[in-house]
Structure formats: structure tokens, C-alpha cells
Amino acid sequence: MIPAAFDYVRAGSAEEALAALAEHGDEAKLMAGGHSLIPLMRFRLVTPGVVVDVGNIDGDLRGIRVDGDVVRIGALTRHSELEHSTDLAASCPLLAHVASVVGDPSVRHRGTLGGSLAHADPASDLPAAILALGGSLVARGPGGEREIAASDFFTGFLESALAPDELLTEVRVPVSTGGWNYQKFNRRAQDWAIVAVAVSDGGKGVSLVNMGSTPLRATAVEEAVAGGASAAEAAAHAADGTTPPEDLNGDADYRSHLARVLTERALNAAGLA
Amino acid sequence: MSAGAVRVRLSVNGESHEIEVEPRTLLVHALRDSIGLTGTNVGCDTSSCGACTILVDGRSAKSCTMLAVQAEGSEIVTIEGLAATSDGDGLHPMQEAFHECHGLQCGYCTPGMILASVSLVDEYPDLDDKKVREGLEGNLCRCTGYHNIVRAVLTAAGKEA
Numbered sequence: 001m002i003p004a005a006f007d008y009v010r011a012g013s014a015e016e017a018l019a020a021l022a023e024h025g026d027e028a029k030l031m032a033g034g035h036s037l038i039p040l041m042r043f044r045l046v047t048p049g050v051v052v053d054v055g056n057i058d059g060d061l062r063g064i065r066v067d068g069d070v071v072r073i074g075a076l077t078r079h080s081e082l083e084h085s086t087d088l089a090a091s092c093p094l095l096a097h098v099a100s101v102v103g104d105p106s107v108r109h110r111g112t113l114g115g116s117l118a119h120a121d122p123a124s125d126l127p128a129a130i131l132a133l134g135g136s137l138v139a140r141g142p143g144g145e146r147e148i149a150a151s152d153f154f155t156g157f158l159e160s161a162l163a164p165d166e167l168l169t170e171v172r173v174p175v176s177t178g179g180w181n182y183q184k185f186n187r188r189a190q191d192w193a194i195v196a197v198a199v200s201d202g203g204k205g206v207s208l209v210n211m212g213s214t215p216l217r218a219t220a221v222e223e224a225v226a227g228g229a230s231a232a233e234a235a236a237h238a239a240d241g242t243t244p245p246e247d248l249n250g251d252a253d254y255r256s257h258l259a260r261v262l263t264e265r266a267l268n269a270a271g272l273a
Numbered sequence: 274m275s276a277g278a279v280r281v282r283l284s285v286n287g288e289s290h291e292i293e294v295e296p297r298t299l300l301v302h303a304l305r306d307s308i309g310l311t312g313t314n315v316g317c318d319t320s321s322c323g324a325c326t327i328l329v330d331g332r333s334a335k336s337c338t339m340l341a342v343q344a345e346g347s348e349i350v351t352i353e354g355l356a357a358t359s360d361g362d363g364l365h366p367m368q369e370a371f372h373e374c375h376g377l378q379c380g381y382c383t384p385g386m387i388l389a390s391v392s393l394v395d396e397y398p399d400l401d402d403k404k405v406r407e408g409l410e411g412n413l414c415r416c417t418g419y420h421n422i423v424r425a426v427l428t429a430a431g432k433e434a
Contacts, residue, residue, distance in 0.1 A: 001318055008279055008296035008342055038338050039320055041297075051296065055343055080332070080396075104411025105393060106323065109332040110339070189410035190321070 003041035007050045014061060014140060014167055017054045021165045022142060024050040030167065031055065032076055032115035035107055054167065055112075061169055066091045069175045075114025075138075075168045079126075083108060092173050094180035094200050098129040101182070104190045114168040117153070120160040120214065122245075123192040125184065127154060127215035132198035132205035135173035141166035154214040178202045179271030183262040184209070187249070194249045195258040199266040203234065206266075211242045211259055221263055231272040235264035283344045285310065286354025294341045301325045303341035304351060312352040312384050316413070323412030326385035327351050333392035335411070352384035355391065367391050367429045376425035378416030386412045386422060394430045401432065 009028075011017035021028050029048035031037050032055050040046040054061075054076065062074040064085050071091050073082070082088055082099035089096045102108055102116070102125050116126045117137060130137075130150045137148045139162055153161050162168060178201035184193045196209035197218070203225035206218040220237035239256035246252055278293040285308055292307045304310050304327070313336060316324030320338040327336045328350040350358060359365045364372065367387050377383045386409070393408040394400065400408070405426045406419065414422060427433035 002299065002302075003297040005295065005297055007277070010342070010345070034340065034343060035320070035338060038340065042299075042319075053343065056345070084396075104323075105396065105408055106326055106333040106335050106389060106411050107320070107338075109329070109392075110334055189407075 001042040001044075003038070004044055004047040006041075006048055009050060009052045011052055011054050011057060013057055013059075014054075014169060017052055017057070017167050018140065018142065018165070020050070020052045021167070024052075026164055028052050028164075030118070032112040032118075033078065033110040034115075035103070035111040036115060036119040036121065061114075064088050066175065071095075071173050071175060073113055073171045073173070075117075075170055076112050077114075079103075079108035079111050079113070079116075080105070082113060091175045091177070092133065094133060094176065094182065094198065095126075095129050095173060097180075098125050098182050098198065101125060101184055107190075113171055117171065118160060118162055118168050120154050120156075120158050121192075122154075122157065122212060122214050122216075123210040124215070125182075125193065125196060125209060128196060128198040128207040128209045129182070130171065130173060131207040131215055131217050132200040133173040133176055134200075134205055135171060137162075137168055138170040138172065139163070139166040140169045145169070147172070151217055157213040159214075176200050178204070179269075181266040181269035183266045183269075185258055185262055195244075195255050195262060197238070197259065197262040197266045199263075199270040202270050203231075203267050203272045206238075206263065208238070208242065208259055208263075211239065211244045211255060213243075213245075216242060218259075218263065221267075225267070225272065231264050231267035234272070235260050235267060238263035279342050281341055281345050283346065284348045286350060287357065292341070296340065296342055298341045299337055300327075300339040300341045300344050301336035303344075304336060304349070307341075310351050310353050314381055314384060316381070316385070321411075321413070322382070322385075323389055323409075324382050324385045326389045326412060328388055328392060331392070331395070333389045350388070352387060355388065365391070367394070367426070370425040370429035371422070374421050374425035374428055376417065376422040377414075382412060382414045386414060390422075390426045390429065394426065400427065400430050402427065 027049035224234035244255035316322035
């Protein structure tokens, strides 16, 4: 399975990438680590006319900086860098942990945080972590930079608020060291989650993986926790308002059941009785 | 110039290469067909099985899920060049351990399994049986049941007598 033919642009800087996007418009697709894009291209589910490779851009698009009460992460930072960063482990352990359970080590060496978020897969781990943390994403386009709240970023299945002429440059999460947990349930090693639940700050932030067409914030659970509910009471609302996908791994009822069970476990592990 | 050839410079097993590839050429095919190193196998072709695992700048990567153009400026090690990265004239210690522990049967997964294991031992200093099994989850062996593979990795890592 070889991708369909495309033209290739190697961007040496964010400005070069933006210029290529401006020139080629909808025909162009950005590629960072390529670990979401290349499989889709190989199945020919995606056939971009032009691939703009941003994978070799250095500088402020890479790295983790703790800046007061905000952690700023360059969009091209790889999963394995998040996993092993002592700065991140100290300032935002949920994100460091979630990065360590993406795919397998070989995938984590190549895949990038920005690439995973821009891909906007409801079954991916990292979008849920950013949602539970109440993070934001910085997009750079022809008109400059704008900051998009994670809760406004995921707009549909594999669709995001990122415009075709924008490049994701930075991800921001608050320093968050309160009780956290990530429950990922699957049957095969290295598979996507059938359902997963991320909890930050003792239950203030709760998000769901693979419970709809986008990564979801479990607002009903968050509200119950804020109202003083127990973990079991709050977790009973985990599937409220969701429309889970149905596939060989499970139907909607099964996924709803998983969401409730995993949410209770995650809230307990995050310190909520 | 749709599908026009792109020039890629990379180091493979310590040797510099300059190849011309279509942008859509997968790295595994460039290694096998352009450079002639057929020790890297193509397995599932869907980035699940790890048979095509190589080292890119010292870390494992699945060469069926990289475009050759992405390897520009990279240092690549394939199974053919692994032994030369270690001290001494013989096999790399990981190859030696797979041999000693009989960590293979048909051998198809072995090049990828060994390179993933070299990367794993380098990346995770506190390996135990469970961590090796988790760390090799992206490399499938359909013969051995993994027992001897895990033993080989722990032996090479100095974690098991």
C-alpha cells in the first residue's frame, strides 16, 4: 500500500510552511511526525496534492517550557519527549503519563503532540488529556497568532477549528499537580482505546475518549463533582449526552457502561471518594 | 512536477548515501530497493507488526510509516549495521542474547525485534519482565510466544543471569 503521488515541500521554518499553505490552499496537508497522516495516505483515505513537511523545523516549535503557572509545549514536541520530561512530570504529570501510553515506543519516537491534536481523532489519547486539563492551542496563520481553547478546538470527526492556512505552533496547559488519572481500556496491545477517561485536578476536569465523533469533555461529571457528589454518583453521569460509536469492539451500551466504570475508577484514583 | 523525484541524503550504517526517490516512497522500500539492504522486512504494511523497525538517530522507528524524504539528514541503523555499533568484532550484545536465549523461530520478526529491543534497553534503564513485554507491544512474533524474546532482552540488559 503506497500513497497516491503528491508533491513534497520541506519547510525549513514556520514562515515557509505558512507560505506553502497560502500557495497551495486546500490541496496542501501539513505533516509533522506523519504517524496519523501516513497510514491514512497509505490506505488512500487521504490523497493530498501537496504534503508540507514541518517535521524538521526547530526552535520554539519544539520543547517544554514551564512559564509561571502555564506549561508551553512546542507543537512538534514528540510523545517520547513528553513521556521522559522531568519538567512535565513535575508540572503536569497527567500529560506526561498519557503521552507514555500512546501507541508503542516506536510510534512515540516519531509522533508529535501538535500532530495528534490537529488530527483530532476521538479515539486518541492526547486530545482527551488537553481537554481534561483545560488547555489551549496556538495557531499561526497569515493574520498572526490566535489562541483556541481546547474545548472549542475539536469540531467534528477528524475536524478541528484549525483553518487550512494555519499551523499549530504551541500547546498550553495549566500547571496541574492535583489528583489525576487516566484509564485506558482496550483488548489488543498498542491499540486505540475502546473507551478511555482522563481526570485532572481531583475531578475538576474530566474527558472521554471514543465516546462520540470528537474527544469530549464530560461536563455532567464535572458539574456533579463541583456540586459535591461522590465518585460513584458523579460517574453515573459519564455517558450523559454522548453518542458513542458502534464497531466490532462494542456497541453504544457497552461503551456507555465502560465510560461509567472507568470514570469511577479514575475519580477514585484521583483522590475522590 | 507531480511525483517528481526528490534527492535525499542520509547515513545508513555509517555510510553516506544520496538517493533519488518519489516523495511517496516509504523508507523501508528505499532501504531495500534503492540501497539494497534487504535485512529490514516488510510485515503487516500497516505499522502494527514492527517487522520493519530500524533505528533513526538512535531510536526505534517503523520504516513502513516513514517516508524516505523524512529521513533527510538522519543516521539510520539497520540489522546489517547493528553489530558494527558495538565494541568487539562479533555480534551486537542484543544479537548475541537472541542467539543464546533462542529468541526466534522463523526469524521474520527478528531484525525489527532486535532493533526495537536495542532502543528499548537504551531508553528505559529499569526494565523488568513486564516492562519488556509492554515495550515490545509494537513488535509481533507469531512463533515464539515471546518468552525467549523477553529473556533475551533482559539478558542483554544485564537484568537476568
